[in-house]
Amino acid sequence: MSYSSGSKVDALLPRIDGFDDMQKMVYTGRLRMSRGLYAYVLDSRKNKKK
């Protein structure tokens, strides 16, 4: 994952940490999926260019 997107995602983590346990679990899950998908898309694009 690129640095900029990684740091954008990381910037959300302290905000999520401020939520209660349940919200934290839901939003951390969504963030994990978004982060994973973004990395996947970057990987696919890199793969296409080769």
Place this chain on the structure above:
Amino acid sequence: MLMCSIPERIRKNERGRFLLMLAYTVFFLMNTSSAQIYLPGPPPQNPADYGKVILDTYSSTSPGAVVFDHWLHRSKFTCRLCHVDIGFAMEAKATGIRAATNRQGFHCGACHDGKRVMDGKTVFASCSDESNDKRCARCHSLGKPGVREYEYKAFTAKFPKARYGVNWEAAENDGLIKPIDFLEGISVKRRPMQSREDFSIKAGYSWVNPIIFSHEKHSIWNGCELCHPEIFPTARKGTVKYSMFSNIDGRRCGACHGKVAFPLNNCRMCHDGGPLWAQ
């Protein structure tokens, strides 16, 4: 010069033929048994039980275990909506559903909030303080016959059927179901998804045809993020190894197929034409 007499040569030939036959038999049995291992067991006899999830409750004061029927919800919503936007995990006990989370508008409470209107009806509130026994039993229904509002047989009576229950793809094509992919207040507005091309995946065994993977259908129901990268971690061709072992083990295709989506022993749904011996 002959090394042995003619009767002895005949005996040797017979022995050779016998050994060859034995080798063939062993080879045949090994192949058959390996095929048996590759083939998963059949799904439940009653299609109403296919995809049924029993949610054990955490609280000792709870009204009993919840029975969740995938067939009812999948007729109304895409997989992506519940498993991505709402955040239901794809594995048992990983979501952490509680009455409190439902009341806060998470999990079941994302829709079941007593306010949302679906098909012209207000969706009942889950785990509401105002719930009575009858209301609780709509979900907490394990071992309570007759309390559920929808019954599989009546609900799916007009849906096209496949070998194991409803053919959901045909039901959607026929306009009998229109699974929604957006929930106000929960989903994020996105651009319509570009059509994904179907592609062929070489089968690992010579006795089945290649897989025609319907990328378009999968992406409409699942989005991208339900499968990538957690179930299929990379787009590099040949990197992700598929096998019926991993599928039966609940990984790769088996994350959905064999649990909710059509079962793994419905060979011809993926392997065009099915196994070669069945063609």
